[in-house]
Amino acid sequence: MKRSQFIKSAGLGALLIPSASVFAANWKNSQDDDQLDKAMVQKFVGAAHSKMDVVKEMLEEQPNLINAAHDWKHGDFETGLGAASHVGYKELAQYFLDHGAQANIFTAALFGRIDIVKPMIEFSPSILNARGPHGFTLLHHAEKGKEEAEAVKEYLLSLGLKETKVALY
Numbered sequence: 001m002k003r004s005q006f007i008k009s010a011g012l013g014a015l016l017i018p019s020a021s022v023f024a025a026n027w028k029n030s031q032d033d034d035q036l037d038k039a040m041v042q043k044f045v046g047a048a049h050s051k052m053d054v055v056k057e058m059l060e061e062q063p064n065l066i067n068a069a070h071d072w073k074h075g076d077f078e079t080g081l082g083a084a085s086h087v088g089y090k091e092l093a094q095y096f097l098d099h100g101a102q103a104n105i106f107t108a109a110l111f112g113r114i115d116i117v118k119p120m121i122e123f124s125p126s127i128l129n130a131r132g133p134h135g136f137t138l139l140h141h142a143e144k145g146k147e148e149a150e151a152v153k154e155y156l157l158s159l160g161l162k163e164t165k166v167a168l169y
Contacts, residue, residue: 036068045070048080052092055080059099066101078133085110086136088144106132109141109156112149121159128159131166140164 040058044065047054059065069077081101084092093107105127108116117138121128131137139161142153 036062036064038070041065041068042070044068045078045080045083048083048089048092048096049087050089052089052095055092055095066096066099072134076134081107082133085141086133086144088146090145090148104132105130106136106138106141109138109152110145110149112142112145112152114151114155117152118155128156128161129166135166137161137164137166 040062044055044058045068047058065080067079067081069079069082071077079101081093081096081104084090084096085104085107088110090110093110097103097107105117105120108120128138132141139153139156142149142156143164145152
């Protein structure tokens, strides 16, 4: 059946089905409305370095901030959990985890979770050289974890990791 024949045979049904461009326009508009404000995300991530009260208040108002990442430019993305982790703010990092933040190897290193860090490195050895927010390495996070993370620190050192920060740009 030719296209013109199909359109004629479809009759009124063809008129009731919106075009793809209408769907795309409606989808785009609804997505724009749902996007978190960049300034709000920056404030949230900034507060996650040291201000638990601000973080809690902002999460109460906007729960979707829990995994929001701020782009500091040049591929330097940071979430609230990433901020709390690289400064060693364990209480806030745990708060994030308890409220559904996406756990990662950097936070596992902070908490000394050798049972998570070691298998992840064995699974993907290049993760040993992964850079977290601002270029902080796994070793940096383990050092911020202090005594609790000593086993992770020793493990990373045994694999030859020496740097605590790698330049992002």
